[in-house]
Amino acid sequence: MKLSGWGRYPVLEARTHRPRSVDALRNLVLSEPNLIARGNGRAYGDSAINTSATIETRHINRMIAFDPASGQLVAEAGVLLGDIIAAFLPRGWFPMVTPGTKFVTLGGAIAADVHGKNHHKDGSFRSCVDWIDVMGPDGGIRRCSPQDDAAMFDHTLGGMGLTGVILRAAIRLRSVETAWIRQTTILAPNLKAAMAAFEATQDATYSVAWIDCLGTRGNLGRCLVMLGEHATHRDLPTGKAQAPFQTKTKRKLSVPIDFPAFALNSLTVRAFNALYYWAGARKTAEHLVDWDSYFYPLDAILGWNRIYGRKGFVQFQCALPLDQSEAGLTALLAEIAKAGSGSFLAVLKRFGKQDSAFSFPMDGYTLALDFTVTRKTLALLEQLDQITIEHGGRFYLAKDSRMRAETLRASDTRAADFRAHRDSHGYTSRFRSAQSERLAL
């Protein structure tokens, strides 16, 4: 069947399997010459596609145990973060780390070692993982943790499915008193001000900036920096305090058809940006936002990836080291503004320290932007790649769908080590994705 990631680019013809048990999965691992695990397909590009055998894990999705004393949940890899929230938020628990969509599987969150708005404070997904069970090329299952079989753990967190199939994990949830977030917004007229705001708010639990990437000169890097804290029981007005975990369930909107490509030209993006900026500007004072709107604003529009039209879209996400961040971001934003290829979503965020063998984040800043797929934007992305490399930055594989192997090697010395690790354990020939082949990983 035709398979793609969330960006719907590239689209590949692939054979898929949907095992319903660990035994069925093992049979596939033992019989397919090579394969890749797939979670919920929210990676943008070709990370979760193997044309000869893509193994969907969404039927291996049972919760196994929960310890209310420690908040530890043991669950199979196909469980969605959204399922975890549905089951445990009413009991006062929330994921420790969550990406900008709740429709990711536990396996996908681990394989990409995803980050959330609290990376500067709490680190990547890895920091809430106590252990994982991984099926290797021989069908055997290894339980690894930061203490036991640490090399396996290290390479699997952020390893994009290239070290085996993650079957189960034990993760720690965060205890929360309510389902609400206290949000404050800081208006930053340019990049310098935005970075100053991030540096000054390192104590905030959550921080992220929406960035107007068509601003030029004095407006370059104009941002809304949004901070958030879990509201405590006392923070709620009496009405909400009576049912602290109850938020209105919103009606889901869905995008039923592909938008024509012209719908997202730079004019509409400009208008959208201006509106968003001024709407945000009116609401800078602290206010309460429900968890779903705060963490997952895009999930309210099912299938929003279709607004980019039939050709699909690509995301560019890089991380830059702290000392190079200002120069690098300035150069990237200037290049984007010059090209005038507006990005509907542009996000800037401060990362904190990060360990693990191949995870994406690094102490510094990350910038993420979406583009419709056109010849022009693909050329622009090549430029952005070069600027990133010149500033010591690297790229997020969960968002990548078009990078060249040389670009990866030039940006990240760890790529060669990761490949060597794969070679020495016999993974290279068995666990492969269209992305790993493109990137010679």
Add this chain to the structure above:
Amino acid sequence: MIKPPVLILGARSDIGKAVAHKFASLGHPVQLAARNASTLEADKTDMELRHGVSVTLHEFEALATETHDAFVAALPQLPEVAVCVVGLMGQQAENERDIQAACRVMRSNYEGPASILAVLANSFEARGSGTLVGISSVAGDRGRATNYVYGSAKAGFTAFLSGLRNRLAKRGVHVLTVLPGFVSTQMTEGMDLPAKLTAEPGEVADAIARAVAGRKDVVYFRPIWRLIMLIIRNIPERVFKRLKI
């Protein structure tokens, strides 16, 4: 307040599991009945963890109709809602060659499900309340060369449900016939189904819960299938017999 239990017959199927999750998420204890019920231990734990309801497992063989009275009597509590998901598609080609295989398909889709619902119907009637849900299929709306053995058994089951509804309408017992079109499950895995006509098990489960609450009689899912089958039923036999559909 504890809600009344819901019984799922054929709980190992994707649709059965989805329906069980749905009712559990609404706060109902669930009784999972299946062959080799012990293989559902992990699902039981999963449902209990997710939804905070109690889940019990019950060994059930639809074709052993002589055991059905005892099966119902042994349930910890007479359920308020019973959903029969049992079915067997088989291979049409094999059913044409091997009459035993064909009989098995006929019995699994009609005799077994009708038998267990008949037993439950009597208990529900005596109590004066309850909902019986039968999962039949649009395949029962008209026999086609490609799957008429399965389709004819489903047609029998659909007629059985219709008659049961007619009998129980004045006795406080609600009978719901569910007619799915294509659903993406183990049964249809590997088949190349049209995306717009194919539902996920979770969507079917949502529709069933809505129809139970709304005391609906017959539900097609996705709803477009009502129209499709209306057209298919109305093609004159003279024309139909030459069609390849």
